[in-house]
Amino acid sequence: MIGFIVRRLLQMVPLLLGVTFLTFAIVNFVPGSPVSTMQLNPKARPEDIERITQNLGLDKPWYERYLNWLGDLLRGDMGLSLTNYTPVTDRILGVLPNTLLLTCTSLALALLIAVPLGVISAVKHNSWFDQIATVIVTALAAIPSFWMGLLLIILFAVKFKDWGLPYLPASGMQDMRSAGGIADRIEHLILPASALAIVQIAGWTRFIRASMLETIGQDYIRTAQAKGLPARAVMYGHAFRNALLPLVTLVGLALPEVFGGAYLIEQIFAWNGLGRLTLNATQSNDYTLIMGATLFFAFLTMFGNLLADILYSIADPRISAGRARR
Numbered sequence: 001m002i003g004f005i006v007r008r009l010l011q012m013v014p015l016l017l018g019v020t021f022l023t024f025a026i027v028n029f030v031p032g033s034p035v036s037t038m039q040l041n042p043k044a045r046p047e048d049i050e051r052i053t054q055n056l057g058l059d060k061p062w063y064e065r066y067l068n069w070l071g072d073l074l075r076g077d078m079g080l081s082l083t084n085y086t087p088v089t090d091r092i093l094g095v096l097p098n099t100l101l102l103t104c105t106s107l108a109l110a111l112l113i114a115v116p117l118g119v120i121s122a123v124k125h126n127s128w129f130d131q132i133a134t135v136i137v138t139a140l141a142a143i144p145s146f147w148m149g150l151l152l153i154i155l156f157a158v159k160f161k162d163w164g165l166p167y168l169p170a171s172g173m174q175d176m177r178s179a180g181g182i183a184d185r186i187e188h189l190i191l192p193a194s195a196l197a198i199v200q201i202a203g204w205t206r207f208i209r210a211s212m213l214e215t216i217g218q219d220y221i222r223t224a225q226a227k228g229l230p231a232r233a234v235m236y237g238h239a240f241r242n243a244l245l246p247l248v249t250l251v252g253l254a255l256p257e258v259f260g261g262a263y264l265i266e267q268i269f270a271w272n273g274l275g276r277l278t279l280n281a282t283q284s285n286d287y288t289l290i291m292g293a294t295l296f297f298a299f300l301t302m303f304g305n306l307l308a309d310i311l312y313s314i315a316d317p318r319i320s321a322g323r324a325r326r
Helices: 002-029 036-040 046-055 062-074 088-123 128-141 145-162 182-216 219-226 231-243 245-268 274-283 287-315 317-325
Strands: none
Touching: 002 062, 002 287, 062 287, 088 128, 088 182, 088 231, 088 245, 088 274, 088 287, 128 182, 145 182, 145 245, 182 231, 182 245, 219 231, 231 245, 245 274, 245 287, 274 287
16 A cells, blocks of 8 residues: 555656646746736836846746746745735645635535435435436536536525525625624535535436446345345445445545636635635736646645545455555
């Protein structure tokens, strides 16, 4: 297991380098720069713009700036933001916990709903519950997360308020008019986390249902039933555990989609996270901040996939045995 983890960590290095190189190249090929807006200011003198351009290193070729940025990164320095000249690391670490709170909450919410819903649908195959659940999750799977976020705002924040019902906040992370607290943070977290989770619930429910139906048809399940074991023990003691093994990998592979959805969800709900920070940096052509945020997203995605592989190996000893033989 340790050898496998070391190999995977070493494989992450060239992948991260490739991500940073492509991102830096694409960002620099896009027209505009952090000083381009200064040229629209009639009070800005050309010599001042030229001096700022030289101070930021924007007068050098993009590949030279990339090598300089990479050299600083190896020393643990991501550089300064080109818009407010604060360390990129400080800006990212300042909002990263908010993004992790949003994504982890949405993943936990999706699992808590998708797992029992998929299992019950499989156990009650072709029943009215199974048919209704299949129709609902299929419809939800067709709705993008950002559109789902807008629908949730309209219903639970706007319409509920108009109808005189208890409503949820539509934006922000806390009520600026009060001292806030845990309850206030939870209220602001419900809608964005639900918008991210609903898409995952739709996909995972169908996957768990299909996995349970396939497992129920296996020979060892029929053997357990023939031995006279109770139906509940067969379904939830044997079939359920084996049907959930592929879900571990599926959750790990869903991390890029969840983090990608956080970009738009954080913007829609004004959630002060890494996704919103990256979008704002893109609008202002803040190259160093874009590079730092992209590197963090890429690392979190690769780490999530590695964690999924490790958990799958722990859950299924046959995987660990096969890797040990190699």
